[in-house]
Amino acid sequence: MLKMPRMSATPGRKLVVGLLAAIALVLLAIPGTAVPARKIVIYGANSGSKLTLTKRHHKILVKGNMARQHPRGCHFTRGHRRALCSARNIHMIEIQMGPSGDFVRIKKKMPVPVTVYLGPGRDKFIGNGERDFCYPGGARRNRCVGGPNNDVCITGNRNSDCVGGPGNDYCRHGRGSDGCWGGRGNDICIMGPGEDGCHGGPGRDRLYGGSGADQLYGGPGFDYCNGQRGWGKSHHCDAGPRR
Numbered sequence: 001m002l003k004m005p006r007m008s009a010t011p012g013r014k015l016v017v018g019l020l021a022a023i024a025l026v027l028l029a030i031p032g033t034a035v036p037a038r039k040i041v042i043y044g045a046n047s048g049s050k051l052t053l054t055k056r057h058h059k060i061l062v063k064g065n066m067a068r069q070h071p072r073g074c075h076f077t078r079g080h081r082r083a084l085c086s087a088r089n090i091h092m093i094e095i096q097m098g099p100s101g102d103f104v105r106i107k108k109k110m111p112v113p114v115t116v117y118l119g120p121g122r123d124k125f126i127g128n129g130e131r132d133f134c135y136p137g138g139a140r141r142n143r144c145v146g147g148p149n150n151d152v153c154i155t156g157n158r159n160s161d162c163v164g165g166p167g168n169d170y171c172r173h174g175r176g177s178d179g180c181w182g183g184r185g186n187d188i189c190i191m192g193p194g195e196d197g198c199h200g201g202p203g204r205d206r207l208y209g210g211s212g213a214d215q216l217y218g219g220p221g222f223d224y225c226n227g228q229r230g231w232g233k234s235h236h237c238d239a240g241p242r243r
């Protein structure tokens with residue numbers, strides 16, 4: 001007697017299993033596409049402000065004079081002087097300051113990177129353990145302090161300073177006579193025109209002077225120093241033209 005081969009059921013079962021797997025994959029993929037990451041945007045007041053950001057539970061609290069323009073991803077809780085932002089599903093905090101002198105400080109480490117545009121006026125930014133991207137603008141005597149983590153500071157064309165702190169930091173300066181302090185970590189400093197001072201600090205740093213007589217300080221670690229056009233002096237450097 002011929003027994004029905006059991007194998008005949010297998011292709012059908014394989015198809016069902018395959019279909020179920022495909023459906024499961026689609027279901028898994030949906031939440032990722034349905035909830036796009038958000039960006040918080042905070043606007044400083046035109047008259048200048050002292051703004052602080054701190055983290056409280058799953059929210060970000062902003063204190064200081066803000067513009068009338070509603071911050072994105074936040075709501076005002078006391079006039080334009082306090083805002084509360086949900087930190088859920090954010091990928092970036094952006095801060096846009098006005099044309100007067102501003103002071104922005106991140107009091108607690110933010111869960112995502114911070115990008116800050118300080119605008120005109122003599123400004124100062126102090127970051128925390130998040131990655132900070134600081135654009136201090138074109139005024140004289142601006143200063144960005146990145147703090148821990150890998151920070152980026154890109155200045156305008158008048159004398160401004162970047163202080164990287166710990167981490168692998170990057171600074172790029174315009175035409176002023178600028179200062180960059182890389183701190184610990186492997187830093188990159190691109191000084192541009194002007195008579196600049198760059199301090200690599202501990203770690204393997206790469207320092208570029210640009211045109212103008214620059215002073216490059218490699219500090220501890222194997223450092224590359226290149227004064228480029230305009231001869232200044234390199235100190236404690238191990239490779240490059242060292243001039």
Ligand SMILES: [Ca+2]
Pocket residue numbers: 097098099100101102118119120121122123
């Ligand atoms: Ca400003």
Ligand SMILES: [Ca+2]
Pocket residue numbers: 146147148149150151164165166167168169
């Ligand atoms: Ca840093």
Ligand SMILES: [Ca+2]
Pocket residue numbers: 200201202203204205218219220221222223
């Ligand atoms: Ca160094």
